[in-house]
Amino acid sequence: MASVYIETFGCQMNEADSRYIAERAVAAGYEIESDPTLASVVVLNTCTVRDNAERRAYGRMAHFKALKVADPSLKLVVCGCLAEQDRDRMQTTAPYVDAVFGTSELIRLGDALAEWRSAFEDPTDEASELRALVQPLGGAADCITDSFSHLRSFVTVQRGCSYYCTFCIVPHVRGRFDHRPIGEILAEARRAVAAGTRELTLVGQTVNAYRDPAGAADFADLLEAVAALEGLERLTFLTSHPKDFTPKLAQTLARLPALNPRLHLPVQSGSNPILRRMNRKYTVEQYEEKITFFREHCPAWVVTTDLIVGFPGESEADFEATLALAQRMRFAQAFMFVYSPRRGTPAALWEQIPAEVGSERLRRLADVVNAGMRRIHDTRVGTTVRALVQGPSRKDPSKLAAKTLENITLVVPNPGIEPSRLIAQPWLEARVDGAHVWGLTGMLLGVAEHFDGPSEPVAPPTLDLIAI
C-alpha cells in the first residue's frame, strides 16, 4: 500500500498545512505512515524562523537521503518556509530531493501526490528489509497523525503577514496577508466538527488581523460565526498581534463560552526602543493597557506570550525592562528565544549581541517566567479539571497526557482504559494533585464524551488499591 510520512517543523501554520497534505494524500489513496522507513513518500514540512529549525531540516534531509539510497523508489518532498527560501540552494546541496514546494504551492503538492500514486505498488520484501536497516535518527518531529489527532483540527484563516517585523522571515517566505473568505472557513470548520473534532483552532500568523475579503467581517465576527457552529465543543486561535487586539475582540471573547480561556499575545520585548527596532507597532504601555482591559472582561483567562532576548541593540537596561514586564504580566506560559538572525531580514544586517550574552539573558528570563508559571500551576492543585486527551505520555506510556483548556499539560496514570474508549470519550476528568513548571499531575476520575456532558467514573489504578 502506498503511504506518506509527514514530518512537521515550526508553527501552527505548518501544522495546519501538514494536515492539509495528509488529507490530500488520503484522498489520493495513500495511508498515513508513522515510520519513515516504511513510507512511499516522505514529506518534510520545514521552518526557517530560527537558525536551529533550518539546521535540523537540513539534517533530516541528509538522513532521509539514506532511505532513498536503500530504496530509490522512495520520493522525498520538501515543503514549507525553508523550501520557499532555499529552493535554488537545495538543488545543489540536496539534489536527491525529488520535489520542492513553496508555501503557496500546497495544492500542487497534493496534485503531485495524486499523480505519483499509481507508481507505488506494495513494497517488495527486499526493499522493506533494506529500509528497515536504516533507523530514524533521534529528534524526529511529531508525525502528523495518530489515533487521537482527529480530536484537534486547525483551520487556516489567513496566509502570510504584512507587518514586516525586522527579525521575522515570514512575510518574505509566505508573502503578505491573504485572508480566506469567511464562507470557506466556516465550511472547513463544519467538516472538521462532523469528523469528530473536539477542539478547533483558527490559525494564522496574525489571526486577529483577519478581514473577510468579500465583506466587512473582522476576526471577532469570524469567532462568533465559528463558535455558533452546531456540535462545536471548544474553539481557540493562534497567533494574535497586540496591534490588532481591539476592545471589540476582548468583549467578544468574554461573551463566547466555547472559547478556551487562553490568550496568546506575543509581546517580544519589554523595552520600547527594542519594540521600535523590531517594528512591532505598539509600545509596552499600549500592550499593558490592552491586557488590563482584557483581564477586566475575561478575568478567568490566562495570558501567554513570546519573548525574544539578545535582539541587536538590546542593552542590559532593555533586557531588565523585559524581565520586569514578565514579572508584572504574570504570563501563564512564554515561548522564549535568543534572537537568531534570518537571512534577508533587516535585523540580520545589524550589529549582533554576543551569543553568550543572549544565552545568559535567556537563563535569567526563564527563571522569572518559570517561577510565574509554577505559581499559576500551584493554584490548580486540589481542583478538578477537564482536559482533552493527547494519548499515552511520551515519557511514560503507562500514563495519559492531555491538555487543559488553558493549554496546560496534564499527566495522569492510566488505569487501563483502552484507546478505543479514549477516542470515544476523550475528555479526561481529573483531580489535580501535583504542580510542576511543565504542567500538572493528578488522578483520573472519569472520562466524558463531550466537554460539557456527563462523565463516566473510572476505577483507580491497581497500584492505588494496593496502597490503600
Ligand code: SF4
Ligand atoms: S507579525 Fe511580525 S513576527 Fe508575526 S508573522 Fe508578521 S512579521 Fe512575523
